[in-house]
Amino acid sequence: MVTIAVLGYGTVGSGVVEVLEKNKDSINKKAGKQIRLKYVLDRKEFKDNPINARLTHDIEDILNDDEVQVIAEVMGGVEPAYTFVKKALLKGKSVVTSNKELVAKHGAELLKIAKEENINFLFEASVGGGIPIIRPLNQSLTADEIYQITGILNGTTNYILTKMSEEGLDFDSVLKEAQDLGYAERNPEADVEGHDACRKIAILSSLAFGMHVDYKDIYTEGITKISDRDMVYAKQIGCDIKLLATSKKIDDKVYAVVAPIMIGNDHPLSNVNGVFNAIFVKGNVIGDVMFYGKGAGKLPTASAVVADIVDAVKHLGTNIISFWSKKKMKMMSIDEVPAKYFIRVKRDEESKAIINKIFGFVHVVYSGYEDEIAFITEEEKEGELQEKVKALQEDTEVLNVIRVEK
Numbered sequence: 001m002v003t004i005a006v007l008g009y010g011t012v013g014s015g016v017v018e019v020l021e022k023n024k025d026s027i028n029k030k031a032g033k034q035i036r037l038k039y040v041l042d043r044k045e046f047k048d049n050p051i052n053a054r055l056t057h058d059i060e061d062i063l064n065d066d067e068v069q070v071i072a073e074v075m076g077g078v079e080p081a082y083t084f085v086k087k088a089l090l091k092g093k094s095v096v097t098s099n100k101e102l103v104a105k106h107g108a109e110l111l112k113i114a115k116e117e118n119i120n121f122l123f124e125a126s127v128g129g130g131i132p133i134i135r136p137l138n139q140s141l142t143a144d145e146i147y148q149i150t151g152i153l154n155g156t157t158n159y160i161l162t163k164m165s166e167e168g169l170d171f172d173s174v175l176k177e178a179q180d181l182g183y184a185e186r187n188p189e190a191d192v193e194g195h196d197a198c199r200k201i202a203i204l205s206s207l208a209f210g211m212h213v214d215y216k217d218i219y220t221e222g223i224t225k226i227s228d229r230d231m232v233y234a235k236q237i238g239c240d241i242k243l244l245a246t247s248k249k250i251d252d253k254v255y256a257v258v259a260p261i262m263i264g265n266d267h268p269l270s271n272v273n274g275v276f277n278a279i280f281v282k283g284n285v286i287g288d289v290m291f292y293g294k295g296a297g298k299l300p301t302a303s304a305v306v307a308d309i310v311d312a313v314k315h316l317g318t319n320i321i322s323f324w325s326k327k328k329m330k331m332m333s334i335d336e337v338p339a340k341y342f343i344r345v346k347r348d349e350e351s352k353a354i355i356n357k358i359f360g361f362v363h364v365v366y367s368g369y370e371d372e373i374a375f376i377t378e379e380e381k382e383g384e385l386q387e388k389v390k391a392l393q394e395d396t397e398v399l400n401v402i403r404v405e406k
């Protein structure tokens with residue numbers, strides 16, 4: 001028998017407890033041992049809930065109990081999660097987590113401690129919810145040099161963009177729906193401003209390239225400026241708007257970007273809708289591989305957390321090696337990266353002449369809106385395009401700028 005504890009009884013934590021109970025027999029068989037949930041840590045009381053029999057408000061009950069060998073941290077946030085997880089690992093307890101903030105910031109250090117202690121620090125649920133992607137990167141794609149990862153890594157924003165595009169719903173009401181469904185972060189700014197996707201691409205890049213990709217070095221834009229008009233234009237040119245997170249290795253440097261992109265309807269990620277996420281990985285031997293599934297929500301995420309618990313139980317006393325050194329990866333500025341922009345400006349007598357003067361030839365996109373002009377630039381380096389947008393802003397009102405990959 002292996003004794004475990006769960007830290008946090010919110011959306012994911014209650015899902016973990018539910019999955020452990022629902023699939024108890026098959027989980028125990030696959031783990032090769034009976035799994036016993038002894039503690040659940042949370043701040044709150046849960047009225048008329050059988051969880052109360054296992055509830056504690058004091059982490060020390062868990063850390064000081066030698067019976068506990070595996071802990072699932074599903075509280076979220078960096079502190080006190082980091083302190084609790086580090087203490088647990090140093091006491092020889094394996095930890096699994098869904099907490100991407102924690103993993104993006106301290107993953108390399110926590111993996112190192114787990115290796116030294118001959119235990120495990122696993123975080124499958126931290127990226128892509130229920131999609132297996134961490135384990136494939138660590139174990140299945142090891143023959144390859146991975147050189148690019150592009151993904152839809154945030155369920156909340158994909159849900160919002162899909163509902164805006166397909167049902168014409170407004171941003172705020174769909175965000176509220178995503179919160180009610182348990183997809184959004186406690187502070188949904190992390191979702192809609194792209195920070196959550198940024199942390200996830202930092203985690204994937206660090207594992208794929210073996211060095212620490214600092215999320216603070218990643219250019220990040222969210223979806224808050226995307227309007228219903230942008231959706232109309234996107235359809236007009238055969239595109240969907242998706243929040244994409246990309247990282248690419250060129251020689252010994254990496255560039256990484258999180259931003260809303262207009263992608264062609266034939267792009268492999270364009271049909272990934274709602275809360276679904278997908279991750280497209282390019283390796284120098286395997287070619288292209290894509291992973292797809294529910295990227296957020298109680299049970300899909302709990303599925304990944306429980307799979308990590310099973311793995312931790314199967315590997316008691318053996319460290320599963322991950323390649324993520326603390327050494328910082330050299331990052332390339334996105335100024336050097338080629339891009340094409342879709343730009344909308346307010347229409348007046350001079351706007352056409354101003355656009356032509358700054359950008360030369362552009363592809364005008366017709367929409368029927370009389371009060372604005374929209375166009376797509378030729379491909380140029382980001383840095384040069386940014387300079388031109390600045391010049392445009394001096395002479396006219398720029399309504400929105402979105403990258404285009406088509």
Ligand code: NDP
Nearest residue numbers: 008009010011012042043074075076098099182296297301
């Ligand atoms: P919730 O806010 O629903 O649950 C967290 C729970 O932990 C709450 O009950 C909270 O209590 C409790 N908690 C937080 N801090 C402490 C503390 N210091 N001591 C005791 N209890 C504490 O979050 P989620 O379940 O949605 O998410 C958990 C983690 O999983 C986050 O890192 C999130 O990013 C990640 N994740 C979430 C997914 C999802 O779909 N929801 C998917 C993938 C990952 P209180 O409410 O009182 O603060």
Ligand code: HSE
Nearest residue numbers: 154155156183185296
């Ligand atoms: N808030 C996150 C999302 C949860 O919407 O993708 C899953 O990590």
